[in-house]
């Protein structure tokens with residue numbers, strides 16, 4: 001699909017990847033944007049800025065874990081802008097912890113990283129199916145294809161994000177509905193500001209700017225590809241994982257052992273000394289090489 005002339009909803013739009021998507025969609029000539037986030041102030045400021053620049057944009061405070069809020073997004077877009085062509089279900093959270101994360105944290109990850117996509121599909125699909133066309137972009141993560149060492153709930157729920165997006169593509173693909181799963185590795189956003197998180201991510205590949213992710217999204221949507229991979233090496237890692245799971249697991253264990261992190265302890269308090277340097281290249285090679 002082309003963004004030019006389209007009406008788009010973006011959740012998690014107050015920062016990071018969501019903000020970059022909104023700015024890029026406006027620059028591409030979207031007909032209208034509805035931007036949503038828990039942080040209503042920031043998303044309204046962004047909406048006013050894009051609106052002043054000529055893209056009709058509405059910003060609303062919204063909690064995507066509440067189905068009524070997600071339904072209201074679609075209703076608001078339809079009332080103030082028009083029928084939704086693309087729903088970018090992008091809000092997401094991590095736990096920064098392993099199995100010790102409290103149930104409430106696991107539940108929060110499930111609610112944001114999985115149920116919000118279910119609510120988005122329930123809210124927007126009836127209209128799209130009636131019109132015989134529409135696009136759902138669900139932000140998952142490379143962790144949904146591989147894993148995020150040090151974050152069990154993020155890994156498990158992002159795998160569910162990808163599985164649900166595949167299910168949507170199979171179920172509605174013949175009725176004019178396109179689906180993409182956006183699976184970046186590390187991106188420089190508020191989510192990855194923690195030193196332990198950034199150390200793990202930078203060991204597995206380059207940390208991209210959110211604007212580079214937005215570039216990959218516009219290209220992936222134009223090509224209507226299911227998997228949008230701003231880090232192309234993720235495809236190679238996924239192939240390695242599928243071809244020999246045990247070899248892949250041992251490769252990841254070896255890579256993680258180079259990081260000198262206690263991954264059985266909360267990552268966000270893992271005490272990685274500020275300024276600690278990880279020699280990135282051998283770590284990456286130790287993951288890729290055993291995959292042959």
Ligand SMILES: NC(=O)c1ccc[n+]([C@@H]2O[C@H](COP(=O)([O-])OP(=O)(O)OC[C@H]3O[C@@H](n4cnc5c(N)ncnc54)[C@H](O)[C@@H]3O)[C@@H](O)[C@H]2O)c1
Nearest residue numbers: 012014015016017038063064091092141186187189190191
């Ligand atoms: N940063 C990375 O390295 C990276 C990598 C892969 C995938 N992702 C995914 O990209 C998406 C965007 O993350 P980001 O990196 O831009 O992080 P971010 O923290 O900058 O942005 C996430 C936004 O989601 C909003 N949000 C959280 N819970 C919400 C809720 N219940 N309702 C509405 N909004 C909510 C936050 O307020 C925030 O503005 C997430 O799904 C994340 O999992 C990020």
